[in-house]
Amino acid sequence: MRETDAIAEARRNLEVCNACRYCEGYCAVFPAMELRREFPATDLGYLANLCHGCRGCFYACQYAPPHEFGINLPKVFAEIRQESYVQYAWPQPMAKLFERNGTVVSVAAALITALVMIGTALFQSPDRLFGVHRGEGAFYAVIPHNVMVLLAGSTFVFALVAIAISIARFWREAGGGAGPNGKQGMGKPLMQAVRDALTLKNLGGGGHGCNDTDGSFATSRRNLHHALFYGFMLCFASTNVATYYHYGLGLQAPYGYFSLPVILGTVGGIGMTVGASGLIWLKIVGDPEPVSRRLLGADYAMLVLLWMVAVTGLVLLAVRSTSAMGVTLAIHLGFVLALFVALPYSRMVHGAYRFAALVRAAREH
Ligand code: SF4
Ligand code: SF4
Structure with missing residues (x-):
């Protein structure tokens, strides 16, 4: 640093x-x-x-x-x-871009991506975008499956690589976890860090909760963070199950309302919507004194982007049998791709840094 x-x-x-x-x-x-x-x-x-x-x-x-x-x-x-x-951050020019104006960049990236996808679908035929498509393969009548996989896969892998490189730099410069008490093995510290991260132990304020909005204690922020995180993980699980359905079972989306990918995605989407809405609300009504005002824009950008991903996904589920499906699908994918690109350069990366810090803390004691 x-x-x-x-x-x-x-x-x-x-x-x-x-x-x-x-x-x-x-x-x-x-x-x-x-x-x-x-x-x-x-x-x-x-x-x-x-x-x-x-x-x-x-x-x-x-x-x-x-x-x-x-x-x-x-x-x-x-x-x-x-x-x-x-x-x-890696690569550095991207970090500078997001540092300057996270809100504008994230929302602009989502809208541009959605517009490009809508334009691509229109370029083939307006019927594809505004037509009614039902049954297996309906989504791919609007945006071909290979295009979706290429766009989502490349941005997601890019995000993972960028985060892995930045965490490796952080870990190396911080001494690789060699604390004042000397190095210990990695097994136990890793387990403890996983436990602390999954339970958000350090948002517990030593047991009585944290100060969500003022000097009084509450557990809302911890619960909302859980809803957002586990909602995101359920959506991720839904995508993985859907990938298995596609390649393993030869079944094409959209899947039935009571199929595993749809149940996981719906519960996950609701969790993300509730979590992001609540965290935005806590920011609005919270005491501004212990908050850095210059970071508020980036914080809101992250939460709004997560909220948009969840809500457009739920709307897509509701309108998937109507002529609104094509545009909704393009907008939803636009926000998903923007989320992947923004992942390493927004506050969303805090989870990876915090986990590395928790491992180091567990190694020091
Ligand atoms: S240092 Fe951070 S986590 Fe610890 S009590 Fe203060 S605000 Fe909470
Ligand atoms: S100086 Fe304030 S924040 Fe630091 S340990 Fe004492 S009471 Fe806590």
């Missing part, structure tokens, strides 16, 4: 916290902080990605604004996390 204003501010904050230590039971950041006497930039990148932004330490802190010390860990850590995504 480069030395920046946010890095200097986090160092100042942690020097106070390391003397105070009042919040040591709140999350994994404080035990990791207590292992250190100095805070080089790379360690601050690691600690910032270990922070889940629950805001518990902000409302507990006697030195938070308006106190002259102005301790505000959730805000400064959010800024460092964003800087880490940009600094370790």
